[in-house]
Amino acid sequence: MAGIADQTPATGDDSYRRIVAPLLLPTWAVIGIFLVLPVGLMAVYSFLTKEFRGGVDWQFSLAAYDQFFLNRGLFGDEPPVLEWTYITIFWRSIWQAVVATLLCLAIGFPTAWFIATRPAHSRGVWLFLITIPYWVNLLIRTVSLKFLIRDNGPLNEALLGIGLIDGPLPLVNTNLAVQLGLFYSYLPFMVLPIYAAVERYNFALSEAAADLYASRWVTLREIVLPIVKPGIVAGCLLVFIPSLGAFLAPDLLGGAKNFMIGSLIDEQFKGSLGNWPFGAAVSMILMTLVMIALLLYARSAAKGGAA
Amino acid sequence: MNFRLTTLALLLAGPAFAEGELKVYHWFEYIPQELVDKFTAETGIAVTIDTYDSNEAMLASLKAGKLGQYDVAVPGDYMVQIMAAEGLLDSFAREELPNFANIDPKWIDVPFDPGRQSSIPYQWGTTAFSVNRDVYQGDIGSLAIIFDPPEELKGRINVLDSQGEVLALASIYMGLPQCSTDKTQLKALSDMLVAAKANWASFGSDTAKDVLVSGDAAAGMIYNGFSAKARAEGANVEYAYPKEGMVVWMDNMVLLKDAPNRENALKFMNFLLEPENAAAVTNYAAYTSGVIGVEPFLDEAIKSSPETNPPASAPTGSFVLVCDEATQKLYDAIWINLKK
Numbered sequence: 001m002a003g004i005a006d007q008t009p010a011t012g013d014d015s016y017r018r019i020v021a022p023l024l025l026p027t028w029a030v031i032g033i034f035l036v037l038p039v040g041l042m043a044v045y046s047f048l049t050k051e052f053r054g055g056v057d058w059q060f061s062l063a064a065y066d067q068f069f070l071n072r073g074l075f076g077d078e079p080p081v082l083e084w085t086y087i088t089i090f091w092r093s094i095w096q097a098v099v100a101t102l103l104c105l106a107i108g109f110p111t112a113w114f115i116a117t118r119p120a121h122s123r124g125v126w127l128f129l130i131t132i133p134y135w136v137n138l139l140i141r142t143v144s145l146k147f148l149i150r151d152n153g154p155l156n157e158a159l160l161g162i163g164l165i166d167g168p169l170p171l172v173n174t175n176l177a178v179q180l181g182l183f184y185s186y187l188p189f190m191v192l193p194i195y196a197a198v199e200r201y202n203f204a205l206s207e208a209a210a211d212l213y214a215s216r217w218v219t220l221r222e223i224v225l226p227i228v229k230p231g232i233v234a235g236c237l238l239v240f241i242p243s244l245g246a247f248l249a250p251d252l253l254g255g256a257k258n259f260m261i262g263s264l265i266d267e268q269f270k271g272s273l274g275n276w277p278f279g280a281a282v283s284m285i286l287m288t289l290v291m292i293a294l295l296l297y298a299r300s301a302a303k304g305g306a307a
Numbered sequence: 308m309n310f311r312l313t314t315l316a317l318l319l320a321g322p323a324f325a326e327g328e329l330k331v332y333h334w335f336e337y338i339p340q341e342l343v344d345k346f347t348a349e350t351g352i353a354v355t356i357d358t359y360d361s362n363e364a365m366l367a368s369l370k371a372g373k374l375g376q377y378d379v380a381v382p383g384d385y386m387v388q389i390m391a392a393e394g395l396l397d398s399f400a401r402e403e404l405p406n407f408a409n410i411d412p413k414w415i416d417v418p419f420d421p422g423r424q425s426s427i428p429y430q431w432g433t434t435a436f437s438v439n440r441d442v443y444q445g446d447i448g449s450l451a452i453i454f455d456p457p458e459e460l461k462g463r464i465n466v467l468d469s470q471g472e473v474l475a476l477a478s479i480y481m482g483l484p485q486c487s488t489d490k491t492q493l494k495a496l497s498d499m500l501v502a503a504k505a506n507w508a509s510f511g512s513d514t515a516k517d518v519l520v521s522g523d524a525a526a527g528m529i530y531n532g533f534s535a536k537a538r539a540e541g542a543n544v545e546y547a548y549p550k551e552g553m554v555v556w557m558d559n560m561v562l563l564k565d566a567p568n569r570e571n572a573l574k575f576m577n578f579l580l581e582p583e584n585a586a587a588v589t590n591y592a593a594y595t596s597g598v599i600g601v602e603p604f605l606d607e608a609i610k611s612s613p614e615t616n617p618p619a620s621a622p623t624g625s626f627v628l629v630c631d632e633a634t635q636k637l638y639d640a641i642w643i644n645l646k647k
Contacts, residue, residue, distance in 0.1 A: 052632045053389055054367045075490065085647045150523055172523060173509045187310055255509025256468050259646045268363045272470040273639055 011154040039287070048282070051138035064281035065069035086264070086282070092290075093261040096175065100182035104239045105232070107183075108190030115191075117197035118225075127195070130188050142181055142252050146172060149180070173255035181249030189238035197231025233297070240291060261286055326351035329571040332373075333358055334558070335624060339591040345384040346578050352571050360513070362386040369395055375565040378572035384557045385471065385629045387426050388419040396425040399564045403573050406580035414557070414597040418626060425577050428597020430588060431557035432615070433624050434472050435562050437534040437544040442525040451482035453528055454503045461506045465518045465527035468510040471627040472554055472641040473500075476528065479552040479625060488628035488637065497641045503588040504645060530556075534591035535614040546614045548621040555624025557597065
């Protein structure tokens with residue numbers, strides 16, 4: 001103890017490194033064990049030969065990627081054409097995630113703005129209220145949502161009761177229910193980063209803009225949005241990415257009628273399809289797509305920053 | 308201090324002081340805790356139970372390295388065959404199970420384990436469908452209720468989210484063999500399913516009972532015991548015995564290869580073949596035991612339940628068959644196409 005206390009970081013770069021490098025070991029270990037190893041394993045598995053009913057043979061094969069992209073007919077004897085099955089599943093998942101993200105943004109931004117503009121002492125209470133539902137397990141919240149929106153659930157009973165509708169709104173087992181579920185699951189991931197950005201916003205800038213005859217709309221577009229943009233982007237990513245792989249909401253609220261990326265992968269490992277290399281390949285393709293999207297964003301952000 | 312350490316050691320080593328232990332890999336909520344306690348009281352063997360929620364999940368986990376950590380597991384019929392083919396099962400001699408003679412003779416020469424080399428019957432039941440009689444009063448004696456439903460039931464049907472059972476029932480409905488490799492037959496099967504799906508509200512296996520009780524679905528493919536539970540929970544549902552046929556399934560306790568406590572595993576299997584103990588499982592799970600002489604120990608409600616007492620006109624059930632790899636690929640493709 002005493003030895004460390006004697007050496008202050010100010011004594012020079014070398015001793016600083018001597019202390020910090022070992023302290024970083026746990027970080028490297030975590031990244032290695034929980035990020036690099038599993039992803040590497042998955043990448044390797046996606047190029048192995050499928051063992052019937054789960055498991056892999058250690059033999060190189062492109063079969064998993066072939067299955068994803070090429071359709072050779074039910075009996076594998078037709079000339080290969082582009083396989084639309086999995087692209088359709090990806091497209092459906094991406095679309096659901098985009099809608100959920102937009103819903104979260106539409107509700108999350110005003111909410112975050114509202115909280116950030118409350119007096120400092122009451123903001124904590126509002127944030128606390130946002131987090132309360134998230135003390136409950138996601139599965140239970142999703143099932144509860146299903147209870148609320150089912151044909152003879154309270155929402156439909158209330159709407160019927162006040163005479164707004166004649167028959168129950170069919171909500172359960174629709175795409176709308178899935179989007180509602182995703183929106184509900186991930187809303188705080190949108191609110192919190194935007195709140196953090198808006199809280200730091202200097203409202204004197206808005207006043208200055210108003211002094212210079214900027215309309216409220218122009219102020220929002222030209223001053224506020226560029227400044228809180230990092231918060232919005234972070235929120236969108238935090239909602240979009242987990243929505244993309246979600247399968248609780250699609251299964252429980254959407255009736256599991258159609259595969260989503262998440263349930264397709266799940267079925268390869270736990271379900272009767274038992275095709276580990278294909279499951280790994282789908283995961284790798286999904287990861288690649290997300291990575292490309294992030295890279296494109298990073299590039300445009302860098303350009304925007306330079307301009 | 309020493310005393311405390313000793314106590315701690317005793318607590319940690321607790322099971323070791325008993326007559327050994329037993330590691331069971333079992334379905335969730337499929338054995339009453341009182342029965343496990345009774346076994347421990349009789350034999351002094353401490354029982355640890357880990358659970359799984361599908362045959363495939365159990366297989367995956369055993370193949371991924373859990374083999375050698377468990378003594379017994381409870382796979383379904385087709386999975387016994389798969390596990391045997393994968394070399395995951397140990398076998399026993401009949402003399403090792405004094406109660407072997409209690410097994411109902413009709414369940415000894417089963418297609419998935421002829422002569423019962425590695426497995427004993429646990430519970431069996433059937434898979435067909437149930438209909439809410441408040442919604443639909445017509446005849447429900449045909450699988451057409453699911454695959455070509457009447458107007459009242461369209462859009463209100465839940466189907467099991469289980470490839471094997473859905474494709475088997477669909478094949479039975481169309482009078483096709485399972486594990487067919489005939490292109491025309493498979494095409495017809497696939498087309499029929501895609502058309503039928505337009506009338507289905509949802510796919511769900513573990514939710515199959517709840518959707519009937521809550522009224523989300525007015526009809527649903529379901530296991531007979533699950534339908535009995537839906538009825539017990541107040542849904543006015545009737546379990547159907549369709550004329551085309553139905554799926555029969557059986558869960559079996561198997562002796563796993565490399566079982567760390569083989570002796571205790573056999574004791575446990577023998578214990579479960581006692582009629583009184585087999586009946587305790589049936590009273591809990593509401594299916595049917597594969598052991599003879601259980602009737603005196605059954606609850607009245609179970610004994611007279613319409614779900615486990617088929618009418619004389621009921622069809623014989625078919626097990627879901629295990630196809631070879633090339634054939635299975637065709638059925639996998641039909642299933643993916645149905646859910647894409």
